[in-house]
Amino acid sequence: MASIIEHTPPYYVGYFVGSLSKNSVNRALALALIRLAPSELEFTEIVIKELPLYNRDLDGHFPQEAIEFKASIARQDALLFVTPEYNRSIPGALKNAIDWASRPYGENVIARKATAVIGASPGAIGTAVAQQGLRSILSFLNAPQMNSPEAYISARPGLITPEGEVTNAGTEDFLRAYMVAFYEYIERVLTVVPSPARG
Ligand code: FNR
Numbered sequence: 001m002a003s004i005i006e007h008t009p010p011y012y013v014g015y016f017v018g019s020l021s022k023n024s025v026n027r028a029l030a031l032a033l034i035r036l037a038p039s040e041l042e043f044t045e046i047v048i049k050e051l052p053l054y055n056r057d058l059d060g061h062f063p064q065e066a067i068e069f070k071a072s073i074a075r076q077d078a079l080l081f082v083t084p085e086y087n088r089s090i091p092g093a094l095k096n097a098i099d100w101a102s103r104p105y106g107e108n109v110i111a112r113k114a115t116a117v118i119g120a121s122p123g124a125i126g127t128a129v130a131q132q133g134l135r136s137i138l139s140f141l142n143a144p145q146m147n148s149p150e151a152y153i154s155a156r157p158g159l160i161t162p163e164g165e166v167t168n169a170g171t172e173d174f175l176r177a178y179m180v181a182f183y184e185y186i187e188r189v190l191t192v193v194p195s196p197a198r199g
Contacts, residue, residue, distance in 0.1 A: 007187070007190045007191060007194075009040035009041075010040055010041065010042045011040060011041055011042070011077045011078060011183070011186045011187070011190070012042050012044065012075060012076045012077045012078070012197060013037075013041050013042065013043050013044070013076060013077065013078045013079070013080055013182075013186070014043075014044050014045070014046040014072065014073055014075075014076035014078070014079050014080070015030055015033075015034075015043055015044070015045055015046065015079070015080040015081075015082060016045075016046050016048060016079065016080070016081045016082065016083070016094060016097065017030050017045065017048075017082050017083070018048075018081065018082065018083025018084055018090055018091045018093070018094040018119070019083070019084050019091065020048075020049050020091075020093055023162070024084070025084075025120045025121075025122075025155045025160065026082050026083060026084050026119060026120055027082075027162075028160040028161065028162050028163075028164055029082055029118070029119075029120045029153060029155070029160055029164075029175075030045075030080075030082040030164075031160075031162075031163060031164025032160050032164040032165070032166050032172075032175055033080070033082065033118070033164075033175060033178070033179055034164065035164050035165075036166075036172065036175050036176040036179050037179040037182075037183065038179065038180060038183045040183060041179070041182075041183055041186075043080075044072065044075075044076065046069070046072055046073055046076075046079070046097075047069070047072075048069075048093055048094060048096070048097035049093065050065050050069075051065055051066060051069060051093075051096060051097055051100055052065070052066075053096055054096050054099040054100050054103070056103065059103055059104035059105070060104055062100075066100045069097070069100060069101070070100065070101055070107075070109050073101055073109045073110065073113075074109045074196065074197060075197050076113060076197055077113070077114065077186060077190060077195045077197050077198070078113055078114040078115065078116075078182070078186045078189070079110065079113045079114070079115045079116075079143070080115070080116050080118070080182065081094070081115065081116070081117045081118070081119075081134060082118055082119060082120075083117070083118075083119045083127065083130060083131075083134065084119060084120070084121055084127060084130070085119060085121050085125075085127040085128075085129055085130035085131075086130070088129040088130065088133075089129070089130055089133050090130045090133055090134050090137075094134075095137075098110065098137060098141070101141075102141055108141055108142070109196075110138070110141045110142075110143050111141060111142040111143060111196075112142065112143065112144070112193050112195070112196050113143050113144075113195075113196070114143075114144055114146070114185060114186045114189035114190070114193075115138050115143045115144065115145050115146070116145070116146040116178075116182045116185070117131045117134050117135060117138070117145070118131075118151040118153065118178065119131055119151075119152070119153065120153035120154070120155040120160075121153075121154070121155065122154070122155060122156070122157075123154065124154055125152060125154075126151075126152030126153050126154045126155075127152060127153070128152045131150070131152070144189050144193065146181065146182055146185040148181075149177070149178055149181055151174070151175070151178050153171070159171060
């Protein structure tokens, strides 16, 4: 039985950046979200770029990178996915990382984590199609998801600096409110679903 004390902040949030690009607008967005988030949230990047391609033949004897990757997820209370859209889907690197996290069968470390998805693209739809696909994956993996607010960021050049400064006040307010909503969502999820990270 979980006690109330286990649900007090800080809440540990692992964040995924779906892009491997050095100049990623989604990495800049992730930095902006961290800057604007309530101080009760502590962030750690869940690094996806070192992972080999998932192969089920390795189930039961995962390479060290995959073992450490899964452990880094298991320590979190919540997961934030900040991703581009590639060909109306999530990038292969992110899907590969999620596949590692979900296996071997029965050892899915994404299950029961409070999750949120957000993304930026230069186009008008702001990663909406990729986010819908990601939501479907997270549903299958039994992760509670923040349904609202949704956030489809159409990122014109200069909207967010590489250091995560948001240059438009309306966008900054929106992103701050998004992170307040995620904080409140994490708190609600931890109230009814004790975090696997807290035993
Ligand atoms: C894209 N881009 C893109 N944009 C979009 O809105 N919908 C899409 O389906 C795609 N498809 C796509 C495929 C591939 C292979 C690439 C490389 C790019 C454009 C994409 O949104 C843009 O490059 C973003 O800047 C990528 O995000 P990061 O890497 O800057 O975070």
